[in-house]
Amino acid sequence: MSDYNGAEKTLAQGPPFVDQSEVNEAAYDDSGDNLADYKIDPAETRKLLRNLDFHIAPVVMILYLIAFLDRANIGNAAVGGMTKDLHFPANGLSLATSIFYVTYVLFETPATVLLRTLRPSRLIPIVIVVWGATVLGNGFAKSYGTVIACRLLLGMCEAALSPCLFLYMTTFYQRCELGLRMCYLFIASAISGVVGGLIATGFLKMNGLHGIAGWRWLFIIEGALTIGVGFIVAFFIPDKYEDARYLDERQMFLMKVREAQEAAYSQDTGFSWIEIRKALTDPVVYLSGFIQMCFDVCLYGFATFLVVIIKELGFSAVSSQAITAPVYFVAAVVYLFGALVSDRYSIRYWLIMPLGIFTTAGYVILISVSHGVGARLAGCFLAGMGIYIAVGLHITWLGQNIAGYRKRSTSVGLQQTFGNIGGIIAGQIYRSNNAPRYLLGHSASLAFWIVGLLCLTLEWYIWRSRNARREAMTQEEKDTMDQQGVTGDHHYSFRYLL
Template sequence: MSAEKAALAAADASIDPPSPAPSTKAKPSDADPLDPSELVEYEIPAAETRALLRTLDWHIAPVCMVLYLIAFLDRANIGNAAVGGMVKDLHFPPNGLSVATSIFFVTYVVFEIPATMLLRTLRPSRMIPACVIIWGAVVLGNGFAKNYATVIACRLLLGICEAGLFPSLVLYMTSFYQREELALRTCYLFVASCVSGIVGGLIATGFLKMHGLRGLAGWQWLYTIEGALTILIGIGSAFVIADTHESAGYLTERQHFLMRVRAAKSAAYTRDDGFVWADFKRHARDPMIYLSGFVLLCMDVCMYGFSTFLVVIINGLGFTPIVSQALTAPVYFWGAAVYLVGAVISDRYSVRYKIIVPCGLVTAVGYAILVSYPRSVGVRLFATFLCAHLYICVGLHVTWLGQNMAGYRKRSFAIGTQLTMGNIGGIIAGQIYRTPDKPVYRLGHGASLAFWVTALIFATLEWYIWRKRNIARDNMTPEERAADENEGDHAADFRYVL
């Protein structure tokens, strides 16, 4: 089926039976949509597009940001708890913190693809809140752990519950936004992860000062209060998540029509033909999915190592636990600011690679400084600010694959596979930052630098392959274009974002 026929079929399936069509330049009645062919051709006024995006951003972005913020907070607070005395109180074995950090990603990786593939079937408004509520209970229970084995069990359960959140949120946003609008929206999630570092450090600072209150240690207050807060957020999210734009009560009738127009225009990208085993096998043979997953694996070694162990690294510079928690806030704030500016530029000019590489080189310089371990504490602290540029690289790379995979089912498989491979990096990160290596952590910083440079090299290969495919399609003759029967991102009229 050609891309044009697929677009018309998708449009026909998503609107009411056609009625007499007004001119495409006229504003159609909200209750009287255009017929399928005119729906594809209808041009939405720029002012209405901006208003629609503001409505979507106001109702989708805050929910996704809060959910990912609390998820990152709950998985990374083990570093704060360790500095706050949990390792000593529960008699962690040597390198026990590294094992507890890594074990989370074992179940996280295993359950990520199934959770993503089931999102539409189980419905986002049910599946996402249920996962949040359950992992909140797990976090709360971790606050009453009496031994190291209980902590390990909680980390395994937390990995299962959080497994589907991030890929589900990314996939969820592709159902509402156009591919050229996704970089900034995915940016919101990674900004949330940076904010979690800011909030996590400040919250941990306060909780550590509650040590001894009602007989609980500061790290216990950290887990119990954050767990209770997560449960409340999970319950609240069930009332604000719409499964699709058709069920979004916050859209006006006119905006529902505009969403159908947008869906028709991007039908090749957004269409969902249901689960077909033959299609699934064909999707699974696309090598770009696995190349992207390998790049993300290398990047995630650095991101998870940085986010989990930053407070431990700063503490190793000679600061007290309280000051170390507080000093993580400006580092994460810088990472969030860089990401926000970069994402705006990325969406405006529709570029990914040209932002990933410069920011990636800055990150590499930061790790090189940490590996060299200069005597100056100020220089080492400055290096952590340079490393914080990694967030925009990871976020844009995740967005990059999502934009270049057409068709809902292929995109769900691609995102799930990419993130599953990427999160193996979390297992590695927990093993390279070893407690006996403090305060230098030369193994952790050196391995992170090596993985990061490898990621930049293979990201360049990604860019080269997608660019080569675009050039080949641009050079197709009219006869070749007419004879092309490929669909989705392999169709002659599909162009990859670079």
């Protein structure tokens, strides 16, 4: 069985590099051992990755962008007058925000487990079209109850996107390459904050056009665009690399080599209750889910209520939309550089923790400063600097450390199921009657953040301890493990990334 040390090891031990024209691919058949011995020229790897990134990154970023736009635009609509026009009850916005995550949580794990069975090229476009229609319908809502129904349906549809996109990327990239690629998703979510605020500013200025309120135009136009994206994207999502028409014959061969070199990590034996049980009985999966929940409380509270928080500092509805843009931009830039460092030096924990200090400081400022618009805006900037990268890298970390496609799909689904309970909590701690300082929301977010960082330390210790135990195993213990048929990330040759 191959040794898995991520970015710390070369791809494989094999013949020396040779010129592409001299390569005899016929000498390497489809047997995993033989292909795994082939050593890829780094220049070819870079060319292959550029091709993959060119075709995959724009698709996943656009999808994640519209997902976050359609999820968080309720905050923009609220600032634009929706709560008043539809006679929202007290804390009705908080309930409408939280209710989205009820169906989101319920459907995430089934969606990820069944992604390959239902085929990404079918499942993803269908749910996009349905949720686009839901968003568009929200623009014609006549009552608060209609908004709640739309949020429930939207949560069910989006549950089949976010974790599925990450799982989808694991079938194209090696695990040491996933940090930057996961960054694409969360940069898209941060960009959604930039774009969302600017778009909302324009739509609010359309207030009264054809007798339609500006917040309704927000839902109608964004919903129509989402439907269009759903139809278009169906032509750009291959189910697996073998179906990717943008890969030439040489690159298809290299993808087979890469798959063979990470056979234990990417192995898919089809739908298997045994693999699902492995995920359900691994305690670190539940710890990871709890940490994700703590981080997501901050992420969803920040993404949904930032515009409301800024408005309460004394800015107009239009100005508050525009001011959110630089906050999200800084968060996106920090994540991009952090992801590059993470992949380059193969670090996760020691990157999340230092940036977590900035977020902690941001919340402390928001809690402790009662006056001074500049200081509280600085608190928003600091809070965003650590939130996005912590959430994104932590999802990546679990995905990199779970071997076997079906176990990984279940594990990621479970992590996100627990994690997105944070969205329900976030909607309840930021209450309208706590304006303008939102002390409950900021204090609860800070508490969840600190607990999440402490538990992250425990997770890092568990991964490190498992590696240490395997390093200390005797040959007899290894032979026994082989006789028992142990595979995947529990095999002695597998090393967890730290």
